[in-house]
């Protein structure tokens with residue numbers, strides 16, 4: 001239960017988020033001033049783009065919304081794809097036989113999706129599984145529950161990249177990047193980043209886990225608890 005209380009991870013997260021938002025707001029204000037003085041260009045980067053683009057009603061994004069979008073991009077662009085690459089190394093160490101890299105990466109994101117779910121606001125009253133959800137409620141949808149459902153995936157806890165052969169899973173049952181209009185905007189970039197990673201270090205070396213029983217923890221992304229210490233060998237290494 002998330003309670004904002006001194007000493008809790010939530011309190012720490014709120015403090016860190018306020019600090020980062022404060023720094024980003026300074027940068028945003030500076031950019032606004034630079035744009036007004038002609039010292040910055042309208043097309044120089046995403047920040048200028050967010051400041052200068054309005055929606056169909058002529059409304060511009062608020063500073064706070066720009067700041068949270070930037071935090072989302074920083075986390076998505078760095079942490080999340082990094083978490084997937086770490087987990088790929090873990091599975092490569094456990095199951096080193098070469099399989100199609102694309103299927104393997106997909107199966108890693110099914111079994112250990114770095115982001116476990118996301119939030120939505122109910123735009124209307126509706127009934128789900130006998131529960132009435134009133135309009136305006138904030139809901140958490142859990143993608144890991146769908147990924148581990150026996151209804152959609154046989155032996156859901158087994159690492160089996162062949163699930164993605166042929167037509168693959170039923171639509172909306174494999175959703176590591178979310179779904180619908182709010183789907184992750186970094187999806188294609190992340191896929192490319194992961195495949196480049198798999199093609200280079202992961203293909204050239206064999207890995208051995210130093211802590212084979214190391215657990216995966218959600219903090220908040222799925223990550224090995226001790227940072228996944230490994231030993232690397234070239235593929236032609238003979239013990």
Ligand code: HEM
Pocket residue numbers: 069072073075076077078080081084109114115117118119175176177178179180182183184185186187189190191
């Ligand atoms: C394997 C890597 C990644 C995974 C698994 C992932 C997953 C997700 C998920 C599940 C969401 C929530 C979607 C929803 O609510 O339906 C999301 C949102 C988002 N992702 Fe990613 N992501 C990844 C990489 C990236 C990268 C590389 C970027 C940017 C360069 C990025 C930027 C974002 C942003 C900005 C949002 C928020 C979108 C919004 O609120 O409209 N992500 N991501």
